């Protein structure tokens with residue numbers, strides 16, 4: 010099979026033997042592999058900072074068709090179209106048993122999600138644990154792939170940030186960074202009936218997308234703090250979801266959030282947020298959510314299935330994946346870039 014290999018310094022296309030499943034595993038022919046900004050962070054790590062062995066095939070957002078299963082697998086069948094739940098856990102701690110492998114308390118060493126430590130989906134085939142596969146229920150695989158992280162992480166972050174807030178239409182929520190995750194977050198917040206969904210980005214095109222998706226106001230990053238204060242009569246936002254988490258955006262988040270509000274640090278930027286009495290408004294809660302639970306993946310797939318959410322997908326062939334990462338790095342991907350390893354070319358202009 011063809012696979013895009015990361016060797017610690019660069020990406021290259023290689024031919025490898027087709028994989029076969031070990032016990033409990035399935036082989037999926039990949040129909041969609043989403044490109045996440047986290048991959049850029051992984052690729053920028055110094056060579057000795059990877060907790061896993063190199064080289065590796067990246068791609069942790071995946072959907073495709075099951076083409077082979079191990080003899081002990083009964084949860085999926087050959088021919089099923091599936092999406093991959095990424096987080097891996099011990100399966101026995103309380104968090105894992107509840108489906109929240111993203112917060113496994115044991116974190117068994119050497120156990121990595123596909124694309125983030127074991128070989129991932131930027132290849133024609135990927136081997137996965139069969140019980141991590143969710144039925145897409147007829148959703149387009151390009152959508153389903155992106156929903157496994159861009160969708161799931163946004164859903165999870167929102168659920169935590171708004172837990173206990175009963176009346177959505179009086180709330181103001183800020184979304185900083187209208188990229189793959191942020192543009193899904195805007196849609197989920199609009200769907201929840203949040204009174205003011207304020208979208209912030211450095212790019213006018215991303216703000217146009219946010220407005221198209223129903224954001225009540227779109228704000229260029231430079232003016233966003235003042236605008237959020239103005240739109241909330243000086244009070245600030247009930248929740249600020251920071252999908253960038255640079256030094257700049259975290260400072261802005263602290264200045265935008267209301268007393269007794271929430272700052273959700275979803276981005277894996279290099280910023281640091283000083284949290285102490287009087288460095289953030291009184292009662293501020295800071296959350297650092299990671300990915301999402303298996304039940305939340307099922308929720309987000311169900312929302313998409315009923316038309317409540319649509320990832321703005323730009324498709325690329327496997328040969329174009331490196332170029333797509335460069336576009337992502339420049340902030341030039343609208344919505345989510347999703348690679349189709351089943352296609353050698355993509356019709357139409359790559360957006």
Ligand code: NAD
Nearest residue numbers: 046047186187188189190210211230275276277299300340
């Ligand atoms: P993306 O590149 O698609 O989107 C980032 C967006 O932020 C772009 O629209 C860009 O224009 C905008 N942006 C950049 N600088 C900005 C600034 N100063 N102010 C406002 N907007 C700015 O990225 P993505 O794939 O959506 O990922 C977003 C972040 O979430 C990344 O840091 C990624 O690593 C992280 N992430 C975290 C988790 C988690 O579990 N916590 C999961 C997936 C991704």
Ligand code: ZN
Nearest residue numbers: 099102105113
């Ligand atoms: Zn566990």
